[in-house]
Amino acid sequence: MRQIPVVDLFAGPGGLSEGFHAYSAADLGFSVRASIEKEEYAYNTLLLRSFFREFPRGAAPEAYYEYVSGLGMSRDELFARFPEQAARATQKAHLLELGASTEARALTDQIVERAIGGAADWVLLGGPPCQAYSVAGRARHAKVERAVFEADQRHLLYREYLRILARFRPAVFVMENVKGLATAKLGGESVFRRILEDLEAPARAMDLTESAASDIRYHICSFVVRRPDARLLRAQDFVIEADRYGMPQKRERIILLGIRADIAAEPFSALEPEKPPTVGDVIGDLPPLRSRLSREPDSPEAWNRHVLQGAESVLTMEQVRTWPKLREHLEKVIRELPFGRPTGGRFMQGEPRLRRLGEWYADPRLRGFLNHEARSHMPSDLARYLFVSCFGAVFGQSPSLHDFPPELYPDHQNVGEALKKGSGGFVDRFKVQLRDQPASTIVSHMAKDGHYYIHFDPLQCRSLTVREAARLQTFPDNYFFEGNRTEQYTQVGNAVPPLLANKLARVVAELLGTKASAGTQPAETAKLDAAAP
Template sequence: MSKKILIVDLFAGPGGLGEGFSSFTCAGDRPFKLATSVEKDPKAHRTLTLRAFFRQFDQVPEEYYEYVRAGDPSLREELFRQFRSESDAAVEETLGGPSTLGDKEDDKRIFSRIRAALENHEGPKVVIGGPPCQAYSVVGRARNKGIEGYTLENDGRARLYREYLEVLNEVEPEVFVMENVRGILSAKVNGQLIFDQILKDLKKPFKSVGRSKGSEYEIFSLVSPLPQADVLDNRAYTSSSDFLIKAEKYGIPQTRHRVILLGVKRGLLIREPEILDPSPNICLTTADVIGDLPRLRSGLTKIENTPESWQGNLHDAANAIRRMLEELNERLSLPDGFPLNGSGASLVSQGGNFVPFDAKMGGFAFPDESLRKWFWDDRIGGFLNHSARGHMPSDIYRYLFASSFAQLNDGASPTSRDFHPDLKPKHKNWTSGKFVDRFKVQARNRTPSTITSHIAKDGHYFIHYDPAQCRSLTVREAARIQTFPDNYFFEGNRTEQYSQVGNAVPPLLANKIAQIVYGILN
């Protein structure tokens, strides 16, 4: 009989929540075991299965590292064939292929796997996951307003939390964790706040899916203590925002604000659960988490993509930007050679699937040893998924201006009104105010912005702070900000990798939540 705490991971993406729970350790033991991970996107599922394979080993074989360094999808089958029992376990955990909750045929496979995993299990069970959030997000709702006939109540994505309820009713876990965007707090259906209904449904999932009996749950915040903590039967949070986690306050290098609900089976608790421990003395900056990564030149589109062409374009851009900065603000005092000071001329590599570690770069940028241990794996010998995307020459001018501006203004990015007329994009409504922060620098000395799936479409909101590199963030840099360990390999092409990273829950935050869940169950 298994004594592990079994995890059912729904809407898993590339596995951020699952990674945080499965990597949690207590006295040298890893008490959480992923029984089932459900994901419908083929490329995210491919990443998910590879990570499930990684977790099967106490000592990960060298063949895994050879595969991720090579980045050749055709070698994956050979890797799995060499370690058949481990790969079979990984494939079983991830259901043998992409699966969609709510699809009748897929549901048969999903629920069959869940029942099989629970059949001989005597220990606690936990359900984790976040239903897709596009229908609830502020940006998504703004876009949907422009769709003729659109209503939130008819958006299938807005109903996916009902599938989450079905699984809760099936598993009847001791604890569940549900994550979503902050927009869910203000979204309405038929004039009523949907969040109030979600809380009601989660307290009695069986009733919400039309059953007559089942487990009931108490819903807790992970960051706000209850006002009446000593009165177990009379507890109420004062505001729905009590459920909002601002990740940067808890040692996560990102201003990511998400709603995360902690559900505990009624009757299990004898006291209020712990909450996340704020980290007032740890305010991680962009340089803290990506400063050690190899410096890369951006690629070029529209013109020949060679180091020589890039250097010539950058030289011309540097001279133009210097004049523009002086023209825009005579008070700026530009140092000699600013912004490049000759450093850009040596950059010839765009990076790639694997970039070897360069000992000449010196030590690591991590501010403390625990963070270094979380990210670093010296068996890789370098960095994975570290490839710079290509940019149009006109955007390279804009990126160089934006990063130079931020360097001169204590990390502040330029707004649309700060752009020189020669740099303004040819958008009809550029001056309307809608593009006020269209070009955003992830400043060296500030906490990075939220990594979102939009990074897959363009890099304008994720500009590297180093003017000499003149590019947007790579997948690995975005993954660092999302706190994925360096040995976490993202499958698919670069656009698909960006989407996976942007849609994920930061594993380090999930790891901190796992500690609270473990405390409840012990």
């Protein structure tokens, strides 16, 4: 099998590279040779997954499962048992802040050179963090001088990305970014159009017009929209709606496909729409849990008492009395509320029984579920979660703040303003993930609170666990997230869904498997280094 080298920048926990690694066809596959990430806990997750990939599919050692299941083995002991695989993993996963210094750039170049080994056809993954270009970031930077904006570290990371493109000339690059990039403007100029021009000619964008890399050009294509001339593509044509392409989540991101100009870009198959799995399809088989209690001693008795008190209180509220079906559902919860459910943990025994995508998620050797631990909630929030989950089950939608009984309004200064305006993010501060629909976008904010990610089952009365969020992001069950729970949520929320990446890999494989490449090896020029930010 022909193995195409892959380098993953700004890798996070490795969602993009996981999807490419998992792709395989009779004659072509992808070999993830290097991943670079600056956050320590995401890097630790990346390193462990790199170690896992050093073994043939289905042949990871039992010691790996002992470690991720928390059965007394440390990661140091695991790596010591398999030193060759651990050494290779360490050569592929790197803790490094791209573009942070001259030394960091030199080390990055060494990593990339070693990874591609002189190959003309290789793939670059990842997008530079562009919070400066996002919807929220755009508002913050609207009145900032261009010179100040371009000195922003995130802009420097973008220039580092261009430098790597210009110097190492990947056959294909896949760049992911926030949807807000499509409409962002700076000084009245479209940021997105400027970025497309930069990516089409990265050496020119870096003012390397006299260097050996000045001739490098890319066609920038959409994975989902075909037009006779790529120049006719609109910014919206690059937005991928994840649920439209079989993901169990309503996630919209810009994903660009860059094809080196010496490789014919036409024709190739765009992603094919397919019916998405629902929340119930992909998390309904996970062991039911109860949340913990915060701000007071936790116990099964205390939790049951608070949930029952919350249910009985909601039943007496005047607004709820006007909804007979909602009252009936709450009364059913009171009758069926279980006692003594676990709160979960690093590992929970069980057997996956997925309704969709079982082959993608399940690993029969795991014999359970990782990172499946409920977070703690204040007793006052349990009543809100109970109301929201019952409302969703009865009415098929999540309630807005306007649907809440006044007694359940959160004690927050934004409540009055939200009710008065009738719109804004705070109106949907509490949101249930409906069993029969794809989930809301999984984002890193869930590390701060779970109000936007309430489980559909009122008998559990909690927000989603890391594993449930990972399922909605399509991480395989044997993918273990390092760090504490907050750090795990952040990693999952920041990732590209691996299954979506796997579908992108199919498009790239079609390009590289059928197109002849006349690419040259990376140019070595002093001017490239001199032009680095």
